[in-house]
Amino acid sequence: MTLKRRVFHGTFVHPLSLTDTEYLHDALLGVDEAGVIAFVDNGPVSADEVEGRLGERGWAEAQVVRLGKGEFVMPGLIDTHTHAPQYVNLAYGQEFELLDWLQQITFPTEAKFADPAYARRTYEDVVDRVVNSGTTTACWYGTLHQTTKILAAVCHRRGQRAFVGKCNMDRNSAPSYQEESAAQSLADTEDFVAFVRRHCDSPLPPSSAVLPSLTKRFAAPTSLVQPILTPRFAISCSDECLQGLGEMMDRDEHLPLQTHLAENPSEIDFALSLYPGVPSYTAAYDKFRLLRRNTVLAHCVHLSDDELDLIKARQSGIAHCADSNFNLRSGTARVGDMLDKGVKVGLGTDVSGGLSLGILSAIRAASTASKTISFHERDSPSKRVASSTGSVTNPDGVTRPAGFFAKQHLSLSALFYLATLGGAQVANVDERVGNFVVGKEFDALLVQTAPSSPNAANGGAAGSLGETGSIEDEVRAALEGAPTGTRAEAHNPALMTVEDESSERVFEKFLFSGDDRNLGSVFVRGRVIGGARPLAN
Structure with a gap:
C-alpha cells in the first residue's frame, strides 16, 4: 500500500x-x-x-x-520472545516451575489450537492487544499445529512486523501434544515456511529516501512477516529433528531460528542427560549447527563464560525475559555479563511465563532483575569481582572498559536500547528499524x-x-x-x-x-x- x-x-x-x-x-x-x-x-x-x-x-x-x-x-518496541497461544493463560499457573508448568498448564492449552476456529478467534485477539501495547516487531511461537498459519496470516493482515514459528516437538512432550515423528515435524515445517513466504509477502516498496550504504544482510527478505524455525527446546526435539532443522538453515541462510536455552536448572539437567559427552546445553545446539547470526536464544539464565563465548562466536542473540524468570522461579539472567561479552541482547515478554502484556513491562522487570543482582553482590560475603583489565566492544559497537555493564545495574539508556535497537539486533532487522x-x-x-x-x-x-x-x-x-x-x-x-x-x-x-x-x-x-x-x- x-x-x-x-x-x-x-x-x-x-x-x-x-x-x-x-x-x-x-x-x-x-x-x-x-x-x-x-x-x-x-x-x-x-x-x-x-x-x-x-x-x-x-x-x-x-x-x-x-x-x-x-x-x-x-x-516501536520489539518483543524477541513470546508465545501467542499462551495469552489465554496470562497470569495463571504461578505455583509451578518450568517443567511442571509446561505439563500442567501450557501443553494442555496449546493442544486446543488444533481447532482452526478456536485458533483464529484467539490469534485475532492476541495480535490486536499486542499491537496496541506498542509491540511493532514480535518473535512469535505458535503451536505444533498447522493452525500457526493463521497466526502468520493475522500478523500479515494487521501489518505487524513478525517472525512466526511452528513449534517442533517430536519427543518428551505430552501424549496429546507431540508430533508423530521427526520426519513429519520437518515436513510440516517445510510446508509452513513455504506458506508464509507465499501468502504473507509484503516486500519493501521503492523509497525516495537516500539510503545509507547497505551490507550483505540487506539481501535478506524484506516482508514484514517471515517464518522462523522453532524447535521448542532440545528436550522436545530428537536428534533427527534438530539435524533436519540445521540442514534447512544450511540450504537457506536467511531462515532464522528461535529456541529456549538454560532457562531453569531442572531443564538444564534434563537436556544434558540427553546429550552425554556434550560439554554444555549450548554446545548441544551447536552440535546441530543451530547457533547462527539469526538465532534467537530465549532466557539464557544459567550460562557459563564458555557458553557465552560460544554464543558470541556464532553471533547469536539472547532474548532476556526477566518477568518470566521471576515468575517461574528460574533465576536472574546476568545481562551485564552478556553485554560485556559483546553478545546481542533484546527483551521478551515470554507470555504466559511472563505476567504482563507488552515490552514496557519487560523494561521494568529487566530493571528490577539487574538491581536484584547488584544488591545481592553488594551484600554477599564473597563479592564477585568482574574483570577490569583491557577493553571490549559491546554489542552497540562501542568499546568500553572490560566489565563495564557487570559493575552496575542497567541504566535507563541501556533498558531503552534493549527494548528497541537491541531487540532489532537480536531479530537481525537493526538495519531496518530500531x-x-x-x-x-x-x-x-x-x-x-x-x-x-x-x-x-x-x-x-x-x-x-x-x-x-x-x-x-x-x-x-x-x-x-x-x-x-x-x-x-x-x-x-x-x-x-x-x-x-x-x-x-x-x-x-x-x-x-x-x-x-x-x-x-x-x-x-x-x-x-x-x-x-x-x-x-
Whole structure:
C-alpha cells in the first residue's frame, strides 16, 4: 500500500547506543511513500518555519503532524520472545516451575489450537492487544499445529512486523501434544515456511529516501512477516529433528531460528542427560549447527563464560525475559555479563511465563532483575569481582572498559536500547528499524502523556497552573472541594506529569508507569496499525 508523505514536528526520543539516548526537540522527521524515514532535521525548527522547510525539500503537500506538550515519538518496541497461544493463560499457573508448568498448564492449552476456529478467534485477539501495547516487531511461537498459519496470516493482515514459528516437538512432550515423528515435524515445517513466504509477502516498496550504504544482510527478505524455525527446546526435539532443522538453515541462510536455552536448572539437567559427552546445553545446539547470526536464544539464565563465548562466536542473540524468570522461579539472567561479552541482547515478554502484556513491562522487570543482582553482590560475603583489565566492544559497537555493564545495574539508556535497537539486533532487522536514521523504516509510537495534546482527539484542554493562593485560601478550597483548574482527566491515572517537566523526565515516567492508554498511534513501515487514538492513514 502506497502511503501519503507524513512529517512529524516536535519531540523525538531514540537510542544511539547502550549509554546514549538522543532527545530531539522541535525537530522534523519525514516519512515517505514507502514508509521509510526520508529526512531528519534536528532543528530546532519553530512552528512558523515548518512550511518553509518542507517547501525547500519539495514536501509542501505532505501531511504535517504537530506534536503538542506531553507528546513525543519513539521507536516501536520489539518483543524477541513470546508465545501467542499462551495469552489465554496470562497470569495463571504461578505455583509451578518450568517443567511442571509446561505439563500442567501450557501443553494442555496449546493442544486446543488444533481447532482452526478456536485458533483464529484467539490469534485475532492476541495480535490486536499486542499491537496496541506498542509491540511493532514480535518473535512469535505458535503451536505444533498447522493452525500457526493463521497466526502468520493475522500478523500479515494487521501489518505487524513478525517472525512466526511452528513449534517442533517430536519427543518428551505430552501424549496429546507431540508430533508423530521427526520426519513429519520437518515436513510440516517445510510446508509452513513455504506458506508464509507465499501468502504473507509484503516486500519493501521503492523509497525516495537516500539510503545509507547497505551490507550483505540487506539481501535478506524484506516482508514484514517471515517464518522462523522453532524447535521448542532440545528436550522436545530428537536428534533427527534438530539435524533436519540445521540442514534447512544450511540450504537457506536467511531462515532464522528461535529456541529456549538454560532457562531453569531442572531443564538444564534434563537436556544434558540427553546429550552425554556434550560439554554444555549450548554446545548441544551447536552440535546441530543451530547457533547462527539469526538465532534467537530465549532466557539464557544459567550460562557459563564458555557458553557465552560460544554464543558470541556464532553471533547469536539472547532474548532476556526477566518477568518470566521471576515468575517461574528460574533465576536472574546476568545481562551485564552478556553485554560485556559483546553478545546481542533484546527483551521478551515470554507470555504466559511472563505476567504482563507488552515490552514496557519487560523494561521494568529487566530493571528490577539487574538491581536484584547488584544488591545481592553488594551484600554477599564473597563479592564477585568482574574483570577490569583491557577493553571490549559491546554489542552497540562501542568499546568500553572490560566489565563495564557487570559493575552496575542497567541504566535507563541501556533498558531503552534493549527494548528497541537491541531487540532489532537480536531479530537481525537493526538495519531496518530500531532508531530514527534516514533510510530505516518508520516503526514508531506516538506517545501521549497528557490529554491536552492536539492529536488526542477526545482529551480536552488542560488549564494553566495559575497563581498560587495563600495557605489559608488553599486549605479552605480543599475542604470545600473547589475546582483547581489545573488538569483535565488523564489518559492513564498512573502517569502523572506537570507542565514544567522536561522531556527527559516525562520519557522516564512513561517507561515506568505508561501503558497502552498513552499510545496514540502505532506505526509499522509508516502505516498506522493500532493505538488508542490512531491517526488516519
